[in-house]
Amino acid sequence: MAKSLFSQRLKSFLKAFGLIVLFGIANQTFAVVSPHLKTEFPATYYLPTDTKFDPAVPTPEAFLGYGVGKWHIRHDQLVAYMYKLAETSDRVTIEVTGYSHQDKPLLLLTIADPDRKDSVESLRQAHIENIKKQRQPKSDAPLFMYMGYSIHGNEPSGSNAALLLGYYLAAGDDKRIDALLKNTVILLDPALNPDGLSRYSHWANMHKGYQLSRSRYHREHKENWPSARTNYYWFDLNRDWLLLSHPESDARIEQFHHWRPHVLTDFHEMGTDGTYFFQPGVPSRKNPLTSNDNVALTQTLAHYHADAFDKDNQLYFTEEGFDDFYYGKGSTYPDAHGSVGILFEQARVRGHVQESINGDLTFTRSILNHITTSFSTLDGSLENRRALLDYQVSFAEQTKQLVQKDEVAGVLLKQPKDIFRFDAMLDKLDAHQIQYSVVTKDVDVAGLRVEKNKGVFVSYDQAQYRLIKSIFSQRTSFPDNTFYDVSNWNMPLAFDIDYTSLKQSESKKLTLSKKREKLTKIESVRPDVGGVALAFDWYHYQAPALANRLLQKGFKLRIAGKPFTANINGDTRDFESGTVVLPKAFNGDLLEEAFAIAKEFSIPLWSIKSGLTPKGIDLGSRNMVPVRQPRILLIGGEGTSEYEVGEVWHYFDTRVGIPITLIDQEELASVNLSEFSHIVAASGRYREWDERANTSVGKWLENGGTLIGQKSAIRWFESQDWLDASILRTRDIDAQFEEEQLAYADADKLASKKRISGSAYKATVDLSHPLFFGLENNSLPLFKTSNMIVEHTGSPFDTLAVYDDNPLVGGYTSKELTEMISGSAAIIVQRKGRGRVISFVDNVNFRGYWYGTSKLMGNAIFMSNLMD
Template identity: 40%
Template sequence: MKQLFGCFLIFFSAIIHALPTHQFFPEGHPFDPNIPTPESVIGVEIGQWHLRHDQLIRYISLVAERSERLQLEKIGETHQKRSLYLLKVSSAGNLAKLSHIQAQHRQALMSPSFRTTEDKAIVWMGYSVHGDEASGSNAVAPLVYYLAASQSETVSQWLDKMVILIDPSLNPDGMDRFANWVNMHRSTVPNPDPVNREHVQGWIRGRVNHYWFDLNRDWLLLQHPESRARVAQFHQWKPTVLTDSHEMGSNSSFFFQPGIPSRKNPLTPQKNVELTKKLATYHAKALDEKKQLYFTEESFDDFYFGKGSTYPDINGSVGILFEQGSSRGHAKQVEHGVLTFTQAIQNQITTSLSTLKGSFENRLVLLNYQSKFYEESREQAEQDKMAGYLVDTEGDLYRTQAFLSILAQHQIQAYPLTKDYEGKQKTYHQENTYFIPLKQAQYRLIKALFMTQTNFKDNSFYDVSAWTLPYAFDFPFEVVKRRASVSFAAHPWEAQSKNTFPEFNSEHAAYGIRWNNSAAAKAVHSLLSQRLYLKVASQEFTATTPTGEQTFAAGTVFLPAGLQKIPTNQLHVILIKTMETYGVAIEPISSALTSKGIDLGSSSAYALKQPKVLIVGGKQTNPYEAGEVWHYLDIHLGISPTIVELDRLHKIQLSHYTHVVMVDGNYQGISEALTEKVMRWVKQGGVLWGQRKAAKWLAQQGLLKMSFKGQPELNKLFPGNTVRYAQQDDHASKKRIAGAIFATQIDTSNPLGFGLQEEALPVFKRGTFSFKPHAFGAVNVATYQEKPLLSGFTAKPYQKALSGQTVLAAHKLGRGQVIAFADNPVFRGFWYGSSRLLGNAIFFGHILDTPGD
């Protein structure tokens, strides 16, 4: 057997090779000799090695300098400071008036009465948002060569009637992480064995960005610089067609949209699907000519608008997803033989060219659809029984800025109220409330962001079923039926650049920071890092200030002036700098004696500790959740956590850390010795946070005094005795919660609830896990409400079973605390509301005083 495998490798090495660029295209094709080929610049043939981002950009930059058909623009930077580029390809005449073409195209869509003489289709082609789906970005170099060097009449016609926008690498940080991995493990003789290290990446794959987020879920959420730069350009150009090139499982063939028909978002026009099908005929023909297998209308859906191929659909473009079976290296043994990287690149090039051919030949139909999309949006807004939405931002400037910024980046206007509005459940005060009218060009996208649908034609979801933006921010919102009933400003919200803050003098007894501003946490950590002494009031108090009597809620952090180790004038310099940096008001308090509630010297005011957080990671854990926690701590709290793989945890001195965070993962293999080590650390004063399966493990090990329903018990809710073979998918979809939004009831008197304005808190739920309520009510910090489902799909048996169950539990263990969350409070980085629970655990977890027995 070994001899046979050795012979196979010798034979294999003879037949597997990269290709000169010309061989990716039809024979006899004329090329401009003044345009350099990729191999002449990079030094290797395409497919021989995985290109790094800098190599790809170096080649594109050189061709852009040589060719009158190309313009290269830097549009932003990644977290790791790699440059993001957009390559514009068209005829020299078009490039000379590019800004005119862009303006005419946008104005024709946005202004009903405007008529343009331009008939240029704008085709956006994006590659490899998942960095380890590398055939897309590696196809860009030969594609750019072809468009720059081809002297065929066909390409000249394309460039005359289209502006082609190429996003060469949607995820440069991930691209380089993967390229370095596979190149590092590449042999001179390619090894197709699927278990070879080249095909099995380390813990953090190239799929994700710097903070381990899936950028293909961030188009709507805009939590990362890559997405913000891209969406800004998207709205500058309003592309007619946008392609999104990916890879999938190695044993798959090739997929192009349309996806599963029943899983289209209802806000996407049916005409979009028809045009997608029309373009699909071009991909089919091109792949047939290459004798390549493919499939459509299976597996993938078009429901969640945060994906690169679906976001265009709610913005008047036609988004198309391509999925190529992945070689996950340079060559890999698959079901039908050996799949090479070069073959994968060829298919990406083939469908890129079929996109251009189809877009060119159908450009007038596509442009007409795009114009009709916005025209119909305006008509639907006029006919809609709703006028818009009111959103109460509760005076939290940090969350307000983040929420309104997302809307603004999506070209959605929000207007401050000029008069209070009496709603159905509450009064919307003008100083904190914004009105989002539906009569805007982005009518459909507004509906998508505020959607609270819970019933669907097809309940199977490739991704989440809900992403309601105000729920994610924990902002009360309400439908407005009559526009005339709302008094709002003439101009929409714009980001504020300056704030006004109070002045200080040497007479102050203390300085208070209200915890209802989410930026307070970052400011407080900064002050703790400068070794200032801070306390938190666990109860409300009313104190004298220079502006009169002021009430401060439980959770207010204050600095006692007399207990600081630095001179008063130096303290004031630090406080002023803190206010300017973080936009948080620090309010002078005249006396430690209060008129109501606790005094500042009360034993109910607790000293704060500077958090030192350890996140447990490694292959056994969920990298998305680990990255989301890291991102939240780093970006929103200013805390740089220590991240340690689970298999190294036994070597770590836990006493160096105040907190250990365990995210979703498989912890069943943890040794008894390590479990005891963690328990000793908690009992000695540590704060242990566990979420989802980590929370379940804590309960199983006795660290958390909670019980839960096991999967066999939950399976009884969905008996399968009558399920037929063809009904299996439908049955399985009912047994899972792919991603929905649930209403919880939270104990705001608990330190974990500090800063929350209301006892009702929306949380994102994925999976069926929850805790049975503890007999001692104070342990149950948050429970699902009686009718928990707010948005998205969850089968009714689960809704009933989860009603009243505990989602957040906390209690003492020795001198330490154990805190467990059944869900993920920082999902995809945009859950600004529930993320405060984790923030409170970081700053206030050590003051919890609830017995667990």
Template identity: 40%
Template sequence: MYHLRSLILFFLISCAGTLFAQVNLSYYLPEETFDSDIPAPADVIGHEVGEWHITHDKLVQYMYALAAKSDRITIMETGRTFEGRPLLLLTITDPSNHAQLEDIRTRHLELSDPEKSKNLNLADMPAVIYMGFSIHGNEPSGSNASLLAAYYFAASTNPQIKEALKNTVILFDPSFNPDGLQRFAAWVNSRKSQVLSSNPENQEQNEPWPRGRTNHYWFDLNRDWLPVQLPESQARLKTFHNWKPNVLTDHHEMGTNSTFFFQPGIPSRNNPLTPARTFELTEEIGKYHAAALDSIGSLYFTKENYDDFYYGKGSTYPDINGGIGILFEQASSRGHLQESDNGLLSFPFTIRNQLNTALSTLRAVNALRVDLLEHQRDFYSSALSGSSAENAYLASSSDPWIVYHFARLLETHQIKYSVSTSRQKINGTDYNPGETLLIPTNQPQYRLIKSIFERRTSFTDSLFYDISAWNMPMAFNMDYQTVSTKEMGKISAGESKKAEPPTGRVTGGKAGYAYAFDWNNYYAPALLYHLLDKNLRLKVATEPFNGSEGSQFSRGTLILPLGNQSLSSDSIHAIVERAVSEYGVTAYALNSGLDLEGKSLGSPSFKSLESPRVALLVGDGVNSYEAGEVWHLFDERMKIPLTLLPTDRVGRSDLSRYSTIIMVNGSYGSLGDRGKDQLRSWVQQGGVLIAVKNAVSAMNGMGLGNFKFRSISNSDSSKQRSYSDLSAERGAEELGGAIFEARIDTTHPLFYGYNKERIAIFKNDKLFLEPSTNGFANPIIYTKNPLLSGYISKSSLEGLQGSSAIGVGSSGQGRIIALTNDLNFRAFWLGTNRIFMNAVFFGGMINSGATR
């Protein structure tokens, strides 16, 4: 009997697998008539939606075919991904609106201008929806549903849809993440069986590292709406601010055993800078999603699990820009069919839910159109009235690239600023012309400005779906403060204009003896690698010195002597001129090596540099986000070759090819005994090993360090507690991401280029490193009161106080640098990138007397 039941179950699952593959438009779409001149998806892509996972090339092909046949659609390319795939934007609306689209857009933008918005007649204005799909590539039901949604909007003959499109402009992005979508589709399609397997252990449902969630450099694009460091995000934000939509939808997937989620999120986790009316409207819109899902019998939930706190997410960024962000989370089949707690979950079923909530969004926006337009107008009008608390922010850096990148960030978010033209001392801080940005708060984007600059340490809820702090001046290591009207009057500022990249130059003309390059420049590592790659010999100053013309130089200054080089002085000058122009770094011509008051250029304090040969360990167990951040930093910004070395190859690789090996956060069991032996031997022979977070523990286990971490315990752990509070209490002990103050030793090679003893560090883990008993081996220590912004539990804060952020050890001739933080966080923590690059270029010169 047991075998008979098993056979029946197998037969049913096999039949279900075949059945779920045989879907057509009638499964997805309402019973309506459609324009026969408009091609259905299968007419173009060659299969029914849901039968296979759509590849990005076919998705693009269909969208262009649809636009060519429909007078309701125009299409354009807004940008390209790192892999060169087009980012598409369809504008979907009634043909009569297309005829006056620019006038509609211009008038809609006036809602964000308090001077103009009060005269607008909202009754005859269309609302704007931005529909975006599958920002995580392995959450594909969104992009697959976009085929059906676009077809429905183009082909439906329903009079209600025609009327809705007269009242609405839909900005339609069928794939927020083309590279990730393509990577995932290739995996599942190439492993699909004719008789679908629903077994969660099946290879189809288990994609390999680094998976398709992320873009080319393994970034989570749904965390980049505020930092805007990636081309996909830059294209999205340009579209967003070109229209300022009333509603933005963001279609995602979650765990297979879940159901379907739509916002609002957990009320106690709403960002307090977001007006209450935003959440009221979110809830009103949610009623339309509920009705749509009720009509097809799909399970769903709301006001649980997810929140509206971090403005860097697509569903939250609109909330601080006068719109409403809506997150959809569909339980994922991950392939074409999978067993779940709620029965067999088919890929077509996930697509149908996404489609229905896309359609219910259109219904909701039409019903609430005037309310949404009024909310947008009120949002910006009230922002001006709330800006009196601070009159302006000043943000300053002596690094022109930091100033430029910060200015570009402000421009992306439509924030007005100006550049100082005079030198001033305000509240004890010197602000130099050209190095200081003045950001007035009396502008429509006041709430977003407040979010970018605020320091928040008090919260209603102690749980966060994402990070709890993102102060951008701290991330860029900028001096900043708020200033009053009186202090603003002291500052001369130029007219607001678009930021331009710094232009490098050679100060002093052609050098007679050497060139010096200041290391206090974000792209100095790129310049250094470029010059070393030209077979030039360079040195770094480990002590301050004076130039031949009376100029002063700090530790970390690069020296390019003209003597004993393989190239002539004329050739070197030409190389230097081109290099400083390309990287925006200033070079100083020196005509003598003599320094009667300090270190002459032939001093042993100048250390010779070699071109780094760097490998980054990748593969199973390695945190792909953090690995991608390193890859992006080297490849896109610093233009330094980087080998992505799989962990399971280390044991059979020639590690002598590398001077530096990087192990980001992760577990490294896949190294195997042979790989661990190889690493130990390589370090002892002089290699520099950089280990980050949990990789430090893995390194300890290999016998490559003795880095001790503090254990944090709750003294009341045995006290009886309510079972219902278990998740909340455990969640409150997590450190999702906050900002802390640390004291640095600016004389240490890891901190060349830093001129202040305190720095803001981002931390999202509970690894608290005990300081070394050797005081010279503690280059950075958290202060006694380290919390600058964000949430941390009391017990964790006590563990962090006075702990070490970086440990330096040695083994044989090699050096081991243990980092307890992600110094390259999401590509926007520019202020600590230099520490990481210092470890690469200068780690090997750290004196053994300053190691553990």
């Protein structure tokens, strides 16, 4: 029996390192006898043996000083080597497309034939024009290939493979290179998540010994909290292609639309005991808007991956485990645009070598596998070049046909009083190149009244039809109701924007303009400190940020617990509950500075002429409650959800500007809680709290603290008698599902019915309560990612948000769960001594995207003293 390619390479290079290698011929096994297990190899180990390389371009090992795989490459090393490739190879151009939160550069290498390097831009423009005009590409038109690696920082084999692929493309000389330079423009993105990659390379390298430990219990293989899968704020960037909550995603989407690649690769790692996965995913779990031609092309390329692994005697699988539904992932976002996105999942080492059910898995093997599928992607794309070129044109033609068949003409959206939130949503539409028009005349259509210049219409008749349909979808049932990720990401629901779909006949009633600047802007107010106080409205999304900045600058603020009317420049103006007042009596000459600060947040300050108001409370009322600088303790650490803790941190840090104190939950007992006004607990397991911590929190609550929790954290509150509520246990939920007629094979389907992966729900909220000050409507969309159900307390004074009778408005939830959620509590606020407990059943900061509810976290901080 012939030896596997891997065995041949390993034998050759282990000999080169002076090791004794004994190979079994018949059974394809080998044993290594050595003081140390070597896990580093020169670039030529990973790359084709018949390739010659330009000696002017340094090899990775020459540049790094060691063979690839010995250490996990740091991001700064990766960046330096990519620049060296651009410096020494006339095929490579490099640019910085943006920066991560930690100011690490996001790189994109453009690799093309030196003879047409200067014409790459004209080729790109012609490619974009072909798509727009549905024009057939010329016979010599190149494929644009986007090769992206390691969007999860602790899945580093991708970025280490990118190091090698960069070298091969920059310096290699073989038939494949000739064909690639002639027929493609390759875009190499070596590290999609620089901050996460940096954290993980440090972790893996700091725990590697000379004697490599294979044990899965070894600290090298078990990261501390938070994992480096995430970016700086502990978000999953592979869920952010659509949501665009982070600078890494903004830069990536801009480049995607700039190039509109024919193929985009997305290299990941999965569980250690897996083998290797490549798409297609589960056939029944494809997004219904994705073209069947896309699946066919993905299947065609899959044969090239399979052939490559078969030649190397490597195991793999496809069409199971992973789906192609959510358009916010790297492998599916391209599918909505006529590109072919491909997900690759390599069994993870999480270190340098680890035992698995398939034997010892080495980091070098993981790198080699990703190199293998990088080459098979390039080979398969080259051989199917014409089909890929034609597909983007046919995709555009098919999209046009779908538009014509659709009875809905588009979506009408109404601008709320909070213009910032509306603009934030439009910015995302702009980033996705979704076109919209401003409504320039008053209109009342399909149950929605929109005033002149206070709304937009998103027409379905445009190239982004499929993406538009998905972000405005309220679909609740699918052919396969099992989801790897969320089943709904409706944008207006996330931003709490009133909207309606219009039929063709209804859309003709609209008078439209393409100019976004026609939209109503925030009212400009001339600076005036001649009165007794300044005031600003709380309905602005950035009101918490302005309040916080003013407090940091030494201003004394009051919040109105009830509405009032005040004299403003010879006229009267109504102010709602939650209005922030800056009395001149406490702020004196500071008020001039207040206008400059408010201008930064685009929030107008109104000058009130008298403390005696024509209507409502006066400025000296006991309902004008003092606001103090918040001091927030955020609980994290092992057992808590790194995603949700990161979302809370991100909200306060980037949108409100409050410095928070983040501690591991095991340290809570040693903290002097009297230093903090608020404690926030995201979802997690809180069994690590000892009796001292529980006693300390209880006393702090009794003395006036505000405890805020969401999802499973409130189960802990209930167990400690800080929250008086009834939370359904798993057995209570299970009892609602019939099992008698099921077979063993139905187990997965039953589990999916008991799970809520991510769906939109409507709840009715009490606008008179301070937690909801600034909201316009008492119907609030919430995003549910768990099947937690909390029974209504029966009191209107603490159950302040209740799920509607028909609460599900987008995404899948089984009938049994939906019925149980109907009428249950969504938000509970209760007093505990002189303190209060605020309990969110759902995640109000979901992925930094759910703007419509994230302000509730700001209200929970600034309005807490009003919650009596």
